[in-house]
Amino acid sequence: MVDYIVDGNIAVLEINNPPVNALSIHVREGLLTGIQKANQDGSVQAIVIIGKGSTFPSGADIREFGKPPKEPWLTAVGEAIEASEKPVISALHGTALGGGLEVALFSHYRIADERSRVGFPEVKLGLLPGAQGTIRLPRLTGLAVAMRIITSGDHINAPEALKYGILDKLISGNLLQEAKTFAKSVIGKPLDNRRLSKIAVRDAATVDKHFDEALAEVKRKYKGMIAPVNCLKSIRGSAKLPFVEAARLEAALFRELLTSAQSAALRYSFFADRSAPRWKLPSGASIENTKPDIIKSVAVIGAGTMGSAIAICFIRVGIPVLLVEQNDKLLQNALKNIGQILQGSVKLNRITADQRKQSLQILRGETSLDIVSDVDLVVEAVFENLKLKQEIFARLDKICKPSALLCSNTSTLDIDKIAVATNRPGKVAGMHFFAPAHIMKLLENVYGTHTSPSTVATIMDIGKRIGKVSVLVRTCDGFVANRMNRMVGNEAVFMLEEGALPQDVDRVLEDFGMAMGPFRVTDLSGSDVGWRIRQERAKEQGIQLTYETRFVNGERYSSLPDRLYELGRYGQKTGKGWYRYEKPFARTAYPDPEITDVINSHCRSLGIERRVIPPQEIIERCLFAAINEGFKVLEEGVAEKPENIDIIWQYGLGFPRYRGGPMFYASQVGLKTIYERVCYYYDAFPHSSYWAPSDLLRKLASHSTEVPIDQWTSKERSRL
Numbered sequence: 001m002v003d004y005i006v007d008g009n010i011a012v013l014e015i016n017n018p019p020v021n022a023l024s025i026h027v028r029e030g031l032l033t034g035i036q037k038a039n040q041d042g043s044v045q046a047i048v049i050i051g052k053g054s055t056f057p058s059g060a061d062i063r064e065f066g067k068p069p070k071e072p073w074l075t076a077v078g079e080a081i082e083a084s085e086k087p088v089i090s091a092l093h094g095t096a097l098g099g100g101l102e103v104a105l106f107s108h109y110r111i112a113d114e115r116s117r118v119g120f121p122e123v124k125l126g127l128l129p130g131a132q133g134t135i136r137l138p139r140l141t142g143l144a145v146a147m148r149i150i151t152s153g154d155h156i157n158a159p160e161a162l163k164y165g166i167l168d169k170l171i172s173g174n175l176l177q178e179a180k181t182f183a184k185s186v187i188g189k190p191l192d193n194r195r196l197s198k199i200a201v202r203d204a205a206t207v208d209k210h211f212d213e214a215l216a217e218v219k220r221k222y223k224g225m226i227a228p229v230n231c232l233k234s235i236r237g238s239a240k241l242p243f244v245e246a247a248r249l250e251a252a253l254f255r256e257l258l259t260s261a262q263s264a265a266l267r268y269s270f271f272a273d274r275s276a277p278r279w280k281l282p283s284g285a286s287i288e289n290t291k292p293d294i295i296k297s298v299a300v301i302g303a304g305t306m307g308s309a310i311a312i313c314f315i316r317v318g319i320p321v322l323l324v325e326q327n328d329k330l331l332q333n334a335l336k337n338i339g340q341i342l343q344g345s346v347k348l349n350r351i352t353a354d355q356r357k358q359s360l361q362i363l364r365g366e367t368s369l370d371i372v373s374d375v376d377l378v379v380e381a382v383f384e385n386l387k388l389k390q391e392i393f394a395r396l397d398k399i400c401k402p403s404a405l406l407c408s409n410t411s412t413l414d415i416d417k418i419a420v421a422t423n424r425p426g427k428v429a430g431m432h433f434f435a436p437a438h439i440m441k442l443l444e445n446v447y448g449t450h451t452s453p454s455t456v457a458t459i460m461d462i463g464k465r466i467g468k469v470s471v472l473v474r475t476c477d478g479f480v481a482n483r484m485n486r487m488v489g490n491e492a493v494f495m496l497e498e499g500a501l502p503q504d505v506d507r508v509l510e511d512f513g514m515a516m517g518p519f520r521v522t523d524l525s526g527s528d529v530g531w532r533i534r535q536e537r538a539k540e541q542g543i544q545l546t547y548e549t550r551f552v553n554g555e556r557y558s559s560l561p562d563r564l565y566e567l568g569r570y571g572q573k574t575g576k577g578w579y580r581y582e583k584p585f586a587r588t589a590y591p592d593p594e595i596t597d598v599i600n601s602h603c604r605s606l607g608i609e610r611r612v613i614p615p616q617e618i619i620e621r622c623l624f625a626a627i628n629e630g631f632k633v634l635e636e637g638v639a640e641k642p643e644n645i646d647i648i649w650q651y652g653l654g655f656p657r658y659r660g661g662p663m664f665y666a667s668q669v670g671l672k673t674i675y676e677r678v679c680y681y682y683d684a685f686p687h688s689s690y691w692a693p694s695d696l697l698r699k700l701a702s703h704s705t706e707v708p709i710d711q712w713t714s715k716e717r718s719r720l
């Protein structure tokens, strides 16, 4: 894993552990023996550490965390590097991150390919750079820069790193050759002033000021996360304590993080990010064996808020879009809005004015469907009504070329029921964007019974091209996101009927880490949207909904949201919803006594006695109900693996990444507890049938020891 090559008087330690040269145990052993060997070898006068392949080490091996640690630890390897009697030069290329950058900071010199990047992304894994990174970096950069680099986890490009003093020289030619030349030039020079452990933090006197400012910033930016705070405490130690004591403090803070639930969740999330887009169908077709079609043009049908934002997703990566709306006034409005949104992106420096211009040049608005005959992909984004969508798909099927894919942005409707309207069900799929579609990262791609593997490959590929995190799910009512989230919404409203207020429920879930509580979310999208869907469904089933309706098809029903609609309280757009706003479209939500009155009078009219609902009950009723549904989603094969569900929640529903996602959270709570509480609530609320415990959950909970999350589907689903 580490090749030892001597060229003249230079020993080269070449790390060879693809794909990212992670500092696994064998690499650490190789580096340590290499340093020792070079120091014993009389012919060697300087040592170069370099990575083979695409990069210098990009960090410790994340898969080793959570397992019993194996010696030598990186710190011991690093200390041997620093103590070397012969100069050690780290030659960086690619991404020198985390433990990799620490190896470089133990070295006496650091040179780097001018295109390389460095950084300490540990905080994103709920950790800190635990091999003295937090006490060495401030010695080079000063405290403010070190605090920013370490608490943000951001990559720094080589010229910037040179400016901060992290690097000694940038290289534009052959890195190894240049490293050897550089090594020769420093032979015999004193090393003590190159050993960071011997150098003081130059602005140590100002540490308290920097600490206070940075702490306030991380508490605001990374609310609820412990790693950024520990990073700052350790950096403060670098300035206040003698080096050895600072190193001891860093190790203690690192250990605290390594064993934390947050780090476990963030490390899980790191791998879930990479695993979720790797799709596989029950037929065996997968990302490995299926080629996508190349999409060169797109039509978006429906130029409402959603359709317009979807169009932006494509044009901003250079894919031409035909935006179709039946009414010219609406179309012109949409085109104007798109121009304004892109103007906003220019102002925020997300795109240049030129890029805005180029994007708008490849957008064309039309009022006739006939114009889409030649596009490769259609994304339909009209009102959520099955009959309407079937009509549009039937027309599209006739108009579009045979190879075109016809996709729906439906958020709930069964793709199979839409596909039957066409003669090309293999080319019909769902592409469920989340509002606002040009901002939200998630794309829930949906396959139906007849969707072909190449259609799946194509929608997953185009999702990646437009910069989305794409997750594949099988069709069902609500797919994964809305199907599971419906339980959160239902329980939240039922708790209003029982004693809570919107702000109580939202506060508990926001303190848990959710980006927004369910009532603030509803106010954002508008209560009219849900009302229309409920009315549509009731009409389909021949049901009349009234304020007195308490059950629909035997299921508990709350008419509170309907009351809000009747009062014209649609949310932010009307300046009133579950909260009060200063004016329409204002963002700050204020609890509203009028809503308290509405809820109280609703309860009185239904004869419900209100009670205090404790925070733990709010968490359990909202999240455990969703988790139970998540297990059903797994057992039915709607989602292939728990990671897919968790990534959907993180990127689409604002679930805190440091809790992993609902399924990972369930694994941390313990499946026995989840199962027992689900059974308890099923007893308490038999008219909410979603509380019926999932078979998969029951089976997994019956094991005497917890079944690890990576075995949930493979072990039990096949036996169900």
Ligand SMILES: CCCCCCCC/C=C\C=C\CC(=O)SCCNC(=O)CCNC(=O)[C@H](O)C(C)(C)COP(=O)(O)OP(=O)(O)OC[C@H]1O[C@@H](n2cnc3c(N)ncnc32)[C@H](O)[C@@H]1OP(=O)(O)O
Binding pocket: 019, 020, 022, 058, 059, 060, 061, 062, 063, 069, 073, 074, 075, 095, 097, 098, 099, 100, 121, 122, 125, 127, 128, 129, 130, 131, 255, 258, 271, 274, 275
């Ligand atoms: C209790 C006792 C304590 C004792 C003291 C201990 C002292 C601790 C000392 C040091 C601690 C150091 C902490 C760290 O270094 S944590 C790691 C920091 N580094 C990172 O977080 C980098 C993570 N990786 C990335 O950001 C990217 O992978 C990148 C390097 C930018 C490359 O990106 P890209 O080209 O897009 O490639 P992928 O992301 O798809 O990755 C390719 C595959 O490599 C796997 N991978 C990547 N990084 C790691 C890693 N650090 N460890 C293990 N595996 C890694 C990734 O999962 C991909 O694999 P696969 O294809 O199977 O999914």
